[in-house]
Amino acid sequence: MNILKESxxxxxxxxxxxxxxxxxxxxxxxxxxxSVRHNGFVYITRMMTGEKKRWxxxxxxxxxxxxxxxxxxxxxQKMSRESRLHFGIYENFPDIGAIIHGHAMHLLAFASAQKxxxxxxxxxxxxIGQDPLECIPIxxxxxxxxxxxxxxxxxxxxxxxxxxxxxxxxxxxxxxxxVVAAHDLDEAFVILDTLEVNARxxxxxxxx
Numbered sequence: 001m002n003i004l005k006e007s008x009x010x011x012x013x014x015x016x017x018x019x020x021x022x023x024x025x026x027x028x029x030x031x032x033x034x035s036v037r038h039n040g041f042v043y044i045t046r047m048m049t050g051e052k053k054r055w056x057x058x059x060x061x062x063x064x065x066x067x068x069x070x071x072x073x074x075x076x077q078k079m080s081r082e083s084r085l086h087f088g089i090y091e092n093f094p095d096i097g098a099i100i101h102g103h104a105m106h107l108l109a110f111a112s113a114q115k116x117x118x119x120x121x122x123x124x125x126x127x128i129g130q131d132p133l134e135c136i137p138i139x140x141x142x143x144x145x146x147x148x149x150x151x152x153x154x155x156x157x158x159x160x161x162x163x164x165x166x167x168x169x170x171x172x173x174x175x176x177x178x179v180v181a182a183h184d185l186d187e188a189f190v191i192l193d194t195l196e197v198n199a200r201x202x203x204x205x206x207x208x
Contacts, residue, residue: 008059010038015057017100017189018045022055026192027102029054032177033080036098036185037090040067044086046078081142088147089181093154095167098185100192103177106199111135111172117199124198127191128168131157133198135172150179170195 014034021027021034029051035044042065049061063074069087071079080086086099110117110133117133119125136153139146154169168182168191178195182188 007041007043007064010036010043011059011062013185014043014045014062015059017185018049018055018057020189021100021102021192022050024193024196026104026196027055027177028105030103031081032100032102033082033086034098034100034185035080035083035086035090038097041065041072042067042069042087042090044080044083046074047080048078082146084142084144084147085150085179088144088151089154089169092151093158093169093181095183096169096181097183098188099179099181100185100188101173101177101179102192104192104196104199106203107133107172107178107196108176109203110199111177112175114138114172114174117172117195117202119198120202120205121194121198123194127166127187127194128170129166131160133170133172133178133195135174138174141173141176146173154181 018034031050033045035042043062046061046063049055049057063071063079065071082101089096089099114135136149139149150171153171157169170180172178180188180191182191
């Protein structure tokens with residue numbers, strides 16, 4: 001796989017973040033995906049990185065697409081099932097540079113119950129804003145319909161001007177997990193981690 005050093009750096013960071021997500025319980029072996037848009041290219045984890053690799057990825061586990069979302073490096077047949085979701089967000093939000101979809105345990109509790117999560121921690125308000133984390137209606141996974149539903153919801157957030165003022169967007173997928181879109185991969189990871197901490201604190205606070 002012959003790629004420029006700059007691309008190698010992007011891919012290595014995706015691999016590092018994926019491994020960290022798995023170690024911290026921000027996703028599981030059942031799925032999740034990561035993508036980055038950089039210098040006109042989109043880098044996205046291939047399918048079954050959790051099931052087959054337990055998120056121990058190498059450069060060959062990241063597929064590279066051009067600005068039209070056509071694969072230029074990697075096997076198109078191995079494209080992540082949720083690539084439509086990633087590409088739909090990039091197409092409609094030029095300020096977004098990274099997207100993470102994860103199966104974080106405590107957030108998954110909210111997603112499975114289809115419950116809204118309110119901001120509880122100071123970190124949530126600092127990194128994300130005042131908007132609660134909501135759940136879209138039940139929609140088949142890995143479909144264009146799901147991509148449209150998430151994009152529509154993110155546009156509503158942008159128009160409301162709350163979390164959008166910070167340039168990040170998050171939403172729960174019913175019975176599935178969470179999607180975070182942000183300026184870059186570092187920000188997306190911090191937001192995902194912050195959301196999961198808020199979910200855990202919210203559930204634990206019920207014991208007090």
